[in-house]
């Protein structure tokens with residue numbers, strides 16, 4: 001028998017997942033917010049988490065980040081290895097960009113904090129704004145500070161909750177250039193979004209959550225193919241089918 005590794009017709013396996021969750025279930029009183037959700041993200045991969053309001057995206061991300069415990073299931077990665085970028089920037093508007101990074105580096109116990117802060121200023125394209133107060137930056141600039149704070153500990157996995165929701169198209173484009181650069185450097189990114197077009201342009205895979213369950217996992221092209229190449233139509237069809245079942 002020929003093993004997959006020896007068979008040229010079988011594509012080489014993708015890199016192993018750095019984030020793996022299985023059977024995640026979370027209830028709030030009698031409401032099931034997540035029901036037996038499994039998910040993998042590999043190094044260098046961008047996965048978009050799509051779903052209508054209330055589908056369970058934030059709940060899933062917060063379980064993966066270790067911010068709350070599941071009622072059932074497992075997350076196969078210690079929370080300390082996860083960078084968490086919340087939807088609302090959790091930074092101090094009256095402090096400068098550099099002061100924010102220094103403060104969070106100290107709070108997180110980041111080794112060689114001064115060098116790491118300088119590195120993040122460069123990576124997030126914030127060198128020119130380092131001494132400006134965060135409150136004086138544009139929404140896009142503030143979001144880059146928010147992301148830079150989440151990356152201070154150099155986590156291999158980065159979780160983002162609707163990172164582009166308050167940004168204009170040009171700022172979104174700039175933020176995604178930054179995020180795709182992080183993936184090219186080998187980080188695994190999982191980002192929730194309501195923007196199907198954004199998922200199509202930037203994600204390697206999409207995971208669609210509907211009513212707390214995974215309704216689809218695969219490439220954006222594979223999802224679009226279920227509706228004649230129209231990703232938005234395919235997404236809406238999935239949501240309607242899932243909601244009709246619930």
Ligand SMILES: Nc1ncnc2c1ncn2[C@@H]1O[C@H](COP(=O)(O)OP(=O)(O)OP(=O)(O)O)[C@@H](O)[C@H]1O
Nearest residue numbers: 028031032033051052053054055056057058059060
């Ligand atoms: N702390 C909470 N207490 C009670 N119910 C909650 C709590 N957090 C979330 N829920 C419920 O769990 C379900 C999933 O919510 P969640 O915020 O995870 O969805 P979401 O997909 O992130 O939604 P949105 O796109 O609107 O941000 C919803 O029905 C929500 O009302």
